[in-house]
Amino acid sequence: MPTTTRLIRVGWCGILLIMPSKRSSLLARIIGRTGLVLVLAYLALNLGKAIQTNYRTNESIRALTEQITHLEDRINHLEHAQVYYASRSYQELEAKRRLGKKRPGETVVLVPENVDTESSPEPPNNSATSPSLVQLDETSMLEQARLTAKTWIDWVMKPNE
Numbered sequence: 001m002p003t004t005t006r007l008i009r010v011g012w013c014g015i016l017l018i019m020p021s022k023r024s025s026l027l028a029r030i031i032g033r034t035g036l037v038l039v040l041a042y043l044a045l046n047l048g049k050a051i052q053t054n055y056r057t058n059e060s061i062r063a064l065t066e067q068i069t070h071l072e073d074r075i076n077h078l079e080h081a082q083v084y085y086a087s088r089s090y091q092e093l094e095a096k097r098r099l100g101k102k103r104p105g106e107t108v109v110l111v112p113e114n115v116d117t118e119s120s121p122e123p124p125n126n127s128a129t130s131p132s133l134v135q136l137d138e139t140s141m142l143e144q145a146r147l148t149a150k151t152w153i154d155w156v157m158k159p160n161e
Contacts, residue, residue: 084090095101102108 100108
């Protein structure tokens with residue numbers, strides 16, 4: 001059985017040190033190290049929670065900042081639209097479009113919508129509703145479109161001379 005006697009020893013600075021026995025020394029070291037590990041684990045856990053909370057807060061701030069930027073852009077767009085809708089030019093365009101108004105000296109030209117000629121047997125006849133509609137020759141429109149497309153293709157494909 002080990003002894004539990006204590007030794008007295010003088011340290012390097014002249015102080016008396018009471019040396020515990022080997023058994024109590026081992027137990028004290030185990031308890032001390034276990035306590036140190038528990039304290040470090042507690043600190044690490046709290047640090048991890050703080051980092052996670054900080055990350056979530058930063059993500060929330062980033063999302064709200066993006067939302068604020070988006071809403072500011074929307075406000076800016078709506079302010080510009082409000083100015084445009086209050087302008088004289090918009091009011092004039094809407095009067096022309098909705099009420100069929102025109103300025104003195106202007107000529108109204110109605111352009112037909114793009115209609116697939118193969119699926120619809122005959123073009124819509126709007127002459128009953130607007131007598132001033134000028135009937136356009138479909139073959140000349142198709143020929144003009146073909147020539148325009150050919151001109152663009154020639155311009156893109158041929159090198160600059």
